[in-house]
Amino acid sequence: MIAPAAVMIFLFFLMPVVLTAIFAMTNMSTATGISGGVWQVTQGAVNRLKADMPELASGIAEPRFVIDEEGLAALEALKLKAGFTAELRTSHMGEVFPSRREAERVIKALKDRPSTREVKQISDLFNRSVLNTRFETRDELMASLKRLGFTLTPAEQETVAKATYTGWVWTTENFRIIANSPDMAQIFLNTAFYVSVTLLVFNVSYALFLAITTHYMPASTASIFRAIWLLPRITPVVIYVLMWKWLTWDSGFISMFMGQFGYPPKNYLLDSAYNAWFFVILINGFIGASMGMLVFSSAIKAIPQAHFHASEVDGASRWQQVRHIILPQLRWPILFVTCYQTLSLLASFNEILLSTRGGPGKATEVWSLAAYHTALQNYTGNLEYGLGAAMALVLVVVGIVLSLIYLRIFRYDTLISKPLIED
Amino acid sequence: MTVLPILKSATLAAVLFASTAVFAAAKDVTISVWSGGSGPNDNYRTDAFDIAADILEREAAIRGEQLNIIVQKTPYSGWEDFKQALTLAAEAKKAPNIVATGHEDIGPWAQAGLIVPVENFIDLDSWPISDIYPNLMEITSFNGTVYGIPQDAESRPFFFWKPYMKAIGYSDADIEALPAKVAKGEYTLKNVLEDAKKMQDKGLVHAGYGFYPRNSNGPDYWQFYTSFGGVMEEEGKLVFDKAAMKRTYQYFADLVKAGVTKKNHIGMPGDQWWKEVATGKAGIWHGGTWHYARLVNQEGLKDFFNNVQFTLTPAGEGGKSNTLTHPLAYLLMAGHTDEETRIAADLIKIASEPRINALHAIKSAHLGISPSETKVDLYAADRWASEATERLLPHANAMPNNADFGKYWTIMWKNLEASWTGAKTVDAAVNDAETELKSTLGAAIIIR
Numbered sequence: 001m002i003a004p005a006a007v008m009i010f011l012f013f014l015m016p017v018v019l020t021a022i023f024a025m026t027n028m029s030t031a032t033g034i035s036g037g038v039w040q041v042t043q044g045a046v047n048r049l050k051a052d053m054p055e056l057a058s059g060i061a062e063p064r065f066v067i068d069e070e071g072l073a074a075l076e077a078l079k080l081k082a083g084f085t086a087e088l089r090t091s092h093m094g095e096v097f098p099s100r101r102e103a104e105r106v107i108k109a110l111k112d113r114p115s116t117r118e119v120k121q122i123s124d125l126f127n128r129s130v131l132n133t134r135f136e137t138r139d140e141l142m143a144s145l146k147r148l149g150f151t152l153t154p155a156e157q158e159t160v161a162k163a164t165y166t167g168w169v170w171t172t173e174n175f176r177i178i179a180n181s182p183d184m185a186q187i188f189l190n191t192a193f194y195v196s197v198t199l200l201v202f203n204v205s206y207a208l209f210l211a212i213t214t215h216y217m218p219a220s221t222a223s224i225f226r227a228i229w230l231l232p233r234i235t236p237v238v239i240y241v242l243m244w245k246w247l248t249w250d251s252g253f254i255s256m257f258m259g260q261f262g263y264p265p266k267n268y269l270l271d272s273a274y275n276a277w278f279f280v281i282l283i284n285g286f287i288g289a290s291m292g293m294l295v296f297s298s299a300i301k302a303i304p305q306a307h308f309h310a311s312e313v314d315g316a317s318r319w320q321q322v323r324h325i326i327l328p329q330l331r332w333p334i335l336f337v338t339c340y341q342t343l344s345l346l347a348s349f350n351e352i353l354l355s356t357r358g359g360p361g362k363a364t365e366v367w368s369l370a371a372y373h374t375a376l377q378n379y380t381g382n383l384e385y386g387l388g389a390a391m392a393l394v395l396v397v398v399g400i401v402l403s404l405i406y407l408r409i410f411r412y413d414t415l416i417s418k419p420l421i422e423d
Numbered sequence: 424m425t426v427l428p429i430l431k432s433a434t435l436a437a438v439l440f441a442s443t444a445v446f447a448a449a450k451d452v453t454i455s456v457w458s459g460g461s462g463p464n465d466n467y468r469t470d471a472f473d474i475a476a477d478i479l480e481r482e483a484a485i486r487g488e489q490l491n492i493i494v495q496k497t498p499y500s501g502w503e504d505f506k507q508a509l510t511l512a513a514e515a516k517k518a519p520n521i522v523a524t525g526h527e528d529i530g531p532w533a534q535a536g537l538i539v540p541v542e543n544f545i546d547l548d549s550w551p552i553s554d555i556y557p558n559l560m561e562i563t564s565f566n567g568t569v570y571g572i573p574q575d576a577e578s579r580p581f582f583f584w585k586p587y588m589k590a591i592g593y594s595d596a597d598i599e600a601l602p603a604k605v606a607k608g609e610y611t612l613k614n615v616l617e618d619a620k621k622m623q624d625k626g627l628v629h630a631g632y633g634f635y636p637r638n639s640n641g642p643d644y645w646q647f648y649t650s651f652g653g654v655m656e657e658e659g660k661l662v663f664d665k666a667a668m669k670r671t672y673q674y675f676a677d678l679v680k681a682g683v684t685k686k687n688h689i690g691m692p693g694d695q696w697w698k699e700v701a702t703g704k705a706g707i708w709h710g711g712t713w714h715y716a717r718l719v720n721q722e723g724l725k726d727f728f729n730n731v732q733f734t735l736t737p738a739g740e741g742g743k744s745n746t747l748t749h750p751l752a753y754l755l756m757a758g759h760t761d762e763e764t765r766i767a768a769d770l771i772k773i774a775s776e777p778r779i780n781a782l783h784a785i786k787s788a789h790l791g792i793s794p795s796e797t798k799v800d801l802y803a804a805d806r807w808a809s810e811a812t813e814r815l816l817p818h819a820n821a822m823p824n825n826a827d828f829g830k831y832w833t834i835m836w837k838n839l840e841a842s843w844t845g846a847k848t849v850d851a852a853v854n855d856a857e858t859e860l861k862s863t864l865g866a867a868i869i870i871r
Binding site: 029030031032033034035037038040042043044047048063099100101104105108116117119120131132134166176177180181182183249250251264266267270271272273356357359360361362363376377378379380381382383384 | 502503504506507509510514527528530531532534535536537540542543544545546547548549566567568629630639640641659660685686687689690691692695765825826827828829830832833836837840841843844845846851855858859862863866867
C-alpha cells in the first residue's frame with residue numbers, strides 16, 4: 001500500500017520542489033528562453049568580446065556579403081533559373097556588400113527577376129559574415145569563424161562561446177542577488193510582519209476567541225455565528241476582494257460615509273502603507289479565522305462534558321474553565337493551525353495580488369507575490385524564471401525550518417507518544 | 424442485417440474522404456494574430472488582417488492559386504497578461520504567427536529565438552515598407568537586423584486644462600504660445616509644479632489633483648529621466664545617469680511634498696483616472712496621443728480643443744523638453760512552417776499600407792507610420808493627427824532595444840515608486856537602484 005502513496009508524494013510534493021531547485025540554479029529568463037540557446041554573434045556579443053579579443057571583435061562586427069565562387073556553386077545546386085548564376089558571375093563577381101539590403105538590391109536587379117523568396121534564398125548563400133546567424137551548435141560557429149580566417153585556441157574558443165551563447169547557464173548568482181538586494185530584505189521583513197500578525201491576531205487568537213465564545217452560546221445561535229464567519233472563506237476570492245475594494249475605493253462606502261463629515265474622498269486601501277497593511281491583514285485574517293474557528297470548535301466539542309460539569313460543581317469561573325480545561329486540551333489543534341496557517345500564509349498571495357497588487361510602492365509586496373512578479377508577471381514582460389524559482393526555494397526552506405521550530409515548541413514528541421495510562 | 428450499417432458507414436467514409444480531397448485542393452491557412460495593450464479603439468491592430476487577408480486571397484486567385492486564409496484574432500487589453508501569455512505560449516511552441524507588441528520586446532525575444540526577423544521574408548525596398556519613416560524602422564531593428572514592421576507611432580504629450588490655466592492668470596495668447604515655450608525650455612517641470620499648486624490654492628482642483636500623472640508604470644516615466652538630462656543607452660550599452668535619476672525621483676517626491684500629486688496615486692483604478700481627467704478634475708496631466716481617442720470617444724470630452732492644451736514634456740534641470748514614441752511593431756513568431764510565416768509576412772506588408780494603417784491611426788489617435796499615410800484623406804482631415812504629428816513627433820525619442828532593458832526598467836520603476844510613496848528616501852532609492860543594477864547587469868550597464 002505504500003507504493004501508490006510514495007508515487008503521489010513524489011509526483012505532487014517532491015517533484016515541484018526538485019524542479020524549483022533546478023530552475024533556481026539557472027539564469028533562465030525571457031531572453032534566454034527555457035529550452036536552451038544557440039550561438040549567435042550579436043552586437044552585444046561583439047561588445048563583450050571587445051575587451052579580451054579586440055581583433056576578432058572588429059573582424060566579425062560587420063555584415064559582409066560577397067559574390068564568390070563558393071556562393072555561385074551553392075546557387076547552381078539550388079537549381080533556380082540558370083540566368084541568375086551566369087549574370088552574377090559575369091557582372092558582379094567579387095563584389096562586396098556591407099549589408100544584406102545592398103546585396104539584395106543587386107540580386108533583385110537581375111534580368112530574370114527573382115521573386116522575393118528567391119532573393120532571400122540567394123542572398124543567404126553569399127553571406128560571408130557570422131553576424132546575427134544563429135548557430136545550433138558551438139562547433140558550427142567555430143567552423144564558420146575558421147572559414148573567416150580566425151583560428152582560435154581552445155581557451156579563446158571558450159571565451160567566444162561564452163560571449164555568444166544566448167541560452168541559460170547554471171549559476172548560483174540568483175542567491176547572491178537575493179542576499180545582496182536591499183529590496184529583497186524589505187520584502188522579507190514585509191513577509192515576516194504579514195505572516196506573524198495575521199497568524200497571531202486572526203488565524204489563532206481570534207479563531208480561538210470565536211471558538212470559545214460560540215462554545216458558551218446556545219447551539220442554534222452558535223451555528224449562526226459560525227456560518228457568518230465562514231462567509232469570507234466560501235465566497236470566491238475575486239468577489240470577496242472586490243467587495244473590500246468597493247468598501248475602500250475613492251468612490252467606495254468609506255469615502256461616501258466620511259464625505260458626510262466633510263472629508264474629501266480618498267482611496268483608503270492604498271492611501272498609505274499603514275492602511276494597505278491594515279486592510280491586507282483584515283482581508284486575509286477574516287478568511288483565516290474561520291478555519292481555526294472550525295478546528296478549535298470541534299476540538300472543544302470533543303472535550304468530555306463531564307470536565308465542564310465537574311468544574312462548575314467546584315465553582316470554577318468561565319475564565320478558569322478556559323484556562324485549565326480548554327486550552328490545555330487544545331495544544332494539538334493549536335499546533336496544527338499555527339503550522340498549517342504559517343505555511344499557507346507564506347505561500348498564498350492571491351488576496352494581496354487582487355487587492356493592493358503589492359502597493360503602494362511595494363509596501364505590501366510579500367515574498368511569494370514578489371516571486372510571482374519576478375518569474376511570471378510584470379509590466380516589462382521580462383520574466384526571470386531562474387530568480388523567481390530561487391525566491392520560491394527560499395520560501396520552501398523557510399517553511400521547513402519554521403515547521404521544525406513549531407514541532408519543537410509544541411513538543412510534538414509528547415503529543416504523539418502513547419498515553420502512560422494505557423501502558 | 425449487417426449489410427446496411429456497413430454500407431452506411433462506407434458511404435459516410437467515402438463522402439468524408441471526398442470532402443477532404445476538395446479541401447486539400449484549396450489551401451487553408453490559419454494565421455493567428457495577438458496584440459497587446461489594445462483597448463476598444465485599437466481593434467484595427469488585429470482587424471487590419473481581415474482586410475489584408477482578403478486582398479492576399481484575391482491576389483492568389485489572380486495568379487491561379489486558391490488560398491483561403493483564416494485569421495484568428497486575440498487582442499489583449501493590458502500588457503502584463505499579454506506578455507505572460509505570449510512568452511509562455513511561445514515556450515510551449517504554441518505561439519501565434521503574428522504579434523503586435525512594444526518594440527522593446529524585440530531584444531529579449533530575438534535573443535530567445537521567439538521571433539524571426541521580418542527582413543528574412545519581406546523585401547525592405549518594396550512599397551509600402553520603403554515608405555515607412557526610417558527612424559521607425561530603426562526602432563524595430565535589433566543587432567542591425569530588421570525584426571519588425573512598425574504598426575503605429577505615437578508620442579506622449581503633457582495636457583493642460585485650459586479653463587484652469589486661465590483662472591490662474593494665463594491669457595488665451597499665453598496658452599496658445601505654451602507649446603513653443605515648452606519646446607524652447609522656457610516653461611519647465613518646475614513651472615508645472617508651481618502652476619499645479621496655484622490651481623489647488625485657488626480651489627480649482629482638489630488636493631493631489633494639480634498634477635495628475637499616469638496611474639501605473641509606463642514608458643512615460645523615461646521622459647522625466649530624459650527631461651532631467653538622463654540617457655537610456657549609448658552605443659549599445661545601457662546608461663544609468665545617477666544624478667539625472669536622482670533629480671527624476673526627487674521631482675516626484677517634491678510633487679507629493681507640495682501636495683499637488685497624491686502619494687498613493689500609483690495603482691488607483693484606471694477607469695477613475697480617465698473619468699477624472701476627462702471631466703476637468705485634474706489640472707495638468709500627461710499621457711499619450713491615443714488618449715485623445717479615449718477622452719473623446721469613451722469619456723465624453725466632446726470639446727477637446729477648447730478645454731485642453733498639449734505640449735511636449737517640459738525640460739527639467741540639466742535636460743531638455745522631449746517626448747517618447749513607443750511604436751508597436753508587428754513581429755513574426757518562430758515555430759511555424761516557412762510557408763505560413765511567408766503568408767504572415769505578406770499580410771503584415773499589406774496591413775502596413777497607408778489606407779489600412781490610417782484606419783488604426785485615426786480611430787485610436789495614434790500617429791501614422793509613413794509620409795504617404797498623412798496624405799490619406801481620413802488622416803489629413805483629422806485635426807488631432809496633424810497637430811500632434813507636427814508638434815511632437817520631431818522631438819520624439821524611443822526606448823532602446825536592448826535585451827537587458829526590461830531589467831533596468833523594472834529596477835528604475837520600483838525605486839521611483841518607492842521614493843514617490845515615501846517608502847524610501849530619494850537618496851536610498853537611487854542608491855538601491857545603483858546597487859541592484861550593478862549586481863544584476865554588471866558590465867552591461869554604464870553607471871555614472
